[in-house]
Amino acid sequence: MNTQPGGVWRYSSLLIPTLREEPGEAEIVSHQLMLRAGMLRKLAAGIYTLLPLGLRVLNKVERVVREEMNRAGAQEILMPMVQPAELWQETGRWQQYGKELLRFKDRHDRDFCLGPTHEEVVTDLVRREVRSYRQLPVTLYQIQMKFRDEIRPRFGVMRGREFLMKDAYSFDLDEAGARVSYQKMNDAYHRIFERCGLKFKPVEADSGVIGGAYSQEFMVLAETGEDSIKACSQCSYAANVEKQPGAACPRCQAPLETHRGIEVGHIFMLGTKYSEAMKAAVLDPQGHEQPMVMGCYGIGVSRTVAAAIEQHHDDKGIRWPAPLAPFHLHVVVLNPKDTPRAAALGYDVVLDDRDDRAGIKFNDADLIGVPAQVIIGGRTLKEGLVELKRRSDGVVRKIEPGGIGGVLAEWLGMPAV
Ligand SMILES: Nc1ncnc2c1ncn2[C@@H]1O[C@H](COP(=O)(O)OP(=O)(O)OP(=O)(O)O)[C@@H](O)[C@H]1O
Ligand SMILES: [Mg+2]
Ligand SMILES: [Zn+2]
Incomplete structure (x- = not known):
């Protein structure tokens, strides 16, 4: 597995066994979420x-x-x-x-x-x-x-x-x-x-x-x-x-x-x-x-x-502080054929390229709790734009793909590597 900072990881090649159900064995939210987020x-x-x-x-x-x-x-x-x-x-x-x-x-x-x-x-x-x-x-x-x-x-x-x-x-x-x-x-x-x-x-x-x-x-x-x-x-x-x-x-x-x-x-x-x-x-x-x-x-x-x-959590999942987050950006691709060529952003990126329903991808993204999500697809993509969502408060911005790095730097409070 690529372990270089600032790399891109394909969700489909990672072992992330998320769980829909609340695991019975866990009494506190961090334990539940660590199990549920795989x-x-x-x-x-x-x-x-x-x-x-x-x-x-x-x-x-x-x-x-x-x-x-x-x-x-x-x-x-x-x-x-x-x-x-x-x-x-x-x-x-x-x-x-x-x-x-x-x-x-x-x-x-x-x-x-x-x-x-x-x-x-x-x-x-x-x-x-x-x-x-x-x-x-x-x-x-x-x-x-x-x-x-x-x-x-x-x-x-x-x-x-x-x-x-x-x-x-x-x-x-x-x-x-x-x-x-x-x-x-x-x-x-x-x-x-x-x-x-x-x-x-x-x-x-x-x-x-x-x-x-x-x-x-x-x-x-x-x-x-x-x-x-x-x-x-x-x-x-x-x-x-x-x-x-x-x-x-x-x-x-x-x-x-x-x-x-x-x-x-x-x-x-x-x-x-x-x-x-x-x-x-x-x-x-x-x-x-x-x-x-x-x-x-x-x-x-x-x-x-x-x-x-x-x-740092809510009822949907984890909300990682940027310095501890497993990735900085979670890319949700609604249609696998729109999967972008991985662009080097200088942040840790996970790219959800799975052939799954959008709802499943959104739920997993919120559960895993990466601080920023970018949604690629639908009408926004036809306009040549992407949707950038901040996990901590749900704020959404529609922007041109070239602007992602700049918004990330602002949201995460940390520059690219
Ligand atoms: N069983 C444990 N599981 C995970 N972390 C632990 C455990 N025990 C201690 N730690 C961590 O290691 C640190 C240093 O160990 P220390 O001997 O000071 O712990 P401790 O006083 O026995 O902790 P506790 O009172 O929670 O048992 C603790 O501050 C804590 O963060
Ligand atoms: Mg002790
Ligand atoms: Zn006092």
Whole structure:
């Protein structure tokens, strides 16, 4: 399959098994729509295959995440999913972590687990390779499948057992440096979720099993969110209810309002919890050994896809924000013999060249939710024009085919590649 940005894909050659009926297994709209739009299929509880459309969206989220991580100075690596028990014994988490940690033995009877997170593995790497303060600061990240044997996997990729995460880890000589690294990631997270076209709120949070001094979650606001947030009606204070069960703002005493949210990101100031347990130290300028001060930073990449749908849909289907859309333009050809020669627009185009009724094509186009549709055929085509429809609000313009690129640039808010 062509994966170049700015290409044209023929609908008839893509596997997009859309469903007319509401699938019974799905409880929330993002899960229903991912199944109905042919993005996703279930293999086992909390374990899914992404089909071409689903993967295209996931790749778009990944691209935004990578660009912002790289811009913030983080370096991409790829750690193993299978991790030896010894590392987890060093930090005590082999005992602490409950059944979410999937453990197994290899043929030599050695204990392993599937990585639910990678503090131990990355700390082991850095303690071996980084010995001097001169090599700091360093922030490493990966985009990789995690496995957590969740007690209640549900809502599709929103709470899976196997899911794609971006996890980053920062290492600094001291607290002050660690705060700078944390702030860089905080800024990158704001840019990532803004670029994804999401309404979100950073909130103070509990550090849970990962531990550490303080942490913040990035919540996408949605009624179906599993988390409850308390946000101040007067100032910018907001917290997860687990952290702030009270009714008044601790900063200004104004009343707190409750919202529902989906946790798409979580950043932690870890301090020296892992570096002390695992003896990850560097020599400071005076030649003394100092445990490195760490931070860790997660983004649920696959969960972000579902969260975007929770915020952007209507009763007909998905309404993708342009930066995440599987395609930018959906070309509906009413009569296959009018199929245009694919013109290079510099946008990702899907061309519905199927020999099907117009109604089916319109329904599928609205369901899949590409931000702009162009309808080719009928009286408009005889006039030498095409109809351009904006998915977000249904606005229609009749224009000459040569004007499509210009209107797209305006509607999508992004230039051609
Ligand atoms: N089971 C899951 N399915 C999909 N994404 C997940 C899952 N668990 C965590 N994530 C994503 O990975 C990110 C980083 O993981 P982290 O350990 O901070 O999650 P968490 O606090 O356990 O999340 P939750 O409270 O939702 O279980 C989360 O912010 C979330 O977006
Ligand atoms: Mg969890
Ligand atoms: Zn306040």
